[in-house]
Amino acid sequence: MNVYHSFLREEFFRLYGDRATEPVLFFSPGRVNLIGEHTDYNGGYVFPCAVDFGTYLLVRRTDRAEILMNSLNFSGAVAVPVVFNYLPIPKSWTNYPVGVINEFARKGIPAYGMEMLFYGDIPSGAGLSSSASIEMVTAVAMNHLTGSGLEMIEMVKMGQKAENGFAGMQCGIMDQFAVGFGKKDHAINLNCDTLEYRYAPMNLGDRRLIITNTNKIRRLTDSKYNERRSECERAVEIISDHHPIRNLSQLTVRDTWMLDEYITDPVVRKRAVHVITENGRTTDAIEALQNNDIELFGSLMNKSHDSLCSDYEVTGAELDTLVFEGRKLPGVIGTRMTGAGFGGCTVSIVDNEHVDNFIKRLGDIYTARTGLTADFYLPGIGDGARRI
Secondary structure (H helix, E strand, O other): OOHHHHHHHHHHHHOOOOOOOOOOEEEOOOEEOOOOOOOHHOOOEEEEEEEEEEEEEEEEEEEOOOEEEEEEEOOOOOOEEEEOOOOOOOOOOOOHHHHHHHHOOOOOOOEEEEEEEEEEEEOOOOOOOHHHHHHHHHHHHHHHHHHOOOOHHHHHHHHHHHHHHHOOOOOOOOOHHHHHHOEEEEEEEEEOOOOEEEEEEOOOOOOOOOEEOOOOOOOOOHOOHHHHHHHHHHHHHHHHOOOOOOOOHHHOOOHHHHHHHHOOOHHHHHHHHHHHHHHHHHHHHHHHHHHOOHHHHHHHHHHHHHHHOOOOOOOHHHHHHHHHHHHHOOOOEEEEEEEEOOOOOOEEEEEHHHHHHHHHHHHHHHHHHHHHOOOOEEOOEEEOEEOE
């Protein structure tokens, strides 16, 4: 029994009683995307990995026709009746697990009465997929408790549908896929159009991944995220009048002449430029990693952030301060925003000998510039959602 299991078990019994019947523990990681940002919902390439922190769920079946939900991260218990058609609760964290339960119900797999206790050590709103982590830990728990025998890919799709249709966030499939299919010490080379994927060993040698949290408060569903998606869809509509495509990722850098030729709106054109060039950077970065060329990988990370700043416009002062000031520090191979942007986190590759200096100096600079205090994490790369 690990330390989390022991701690959560005591909290579970404090909330629900009945020590005679043991709950079952599940875990689902967060994820960090190394390169390939805002390409997933455009059918493009991404390169995420699961991290070794995430969401724990203790759950136990009951004979009552209700699902009791508690979280050590959010106050207040929520009781949800067991039905065949669930409805969202405005501004509630429970929309992520209930959305997944609703997807099971839509497949004819009803929930049992359950007692559930969630605990996550992913910073909320940091862009490390805390929502996908909650969705996938709920999915693997439901799959186990109902004996459904669903494959991971089906649960990944259900998690995405829950976030799109239930929580109102029009995300692509990368987050749920990385969380579900994570593999220790590997990143995932994923084609979001076909869902073909390959694992790539993360051999960084004498270097570390560092995640830096801006701690800027944001609400992703209230951000410009959905607006960016609609701008990309508009670009597809315009180009398809002349050259039929399903998504922007069917175009390559050689096709960018179409953007100048057909798209008159400069904003829509810039969004398309980012997606097309980011796909090229992502494939080049994966090849660089395979060739053990970490310097080139880091250079492509830097170019990715530059495009997200100038063409996609999803960074902001906090992320840009961390990235542009971080690049000036010794031992920094590459650094970029990760996730949807508008706050959240950066991911950096830094020489081991310079890690402490990077954290101290960048933290000081960031506070002086923004008045905020950044948090730094040194993640391991872990496995995907599972029963513990």
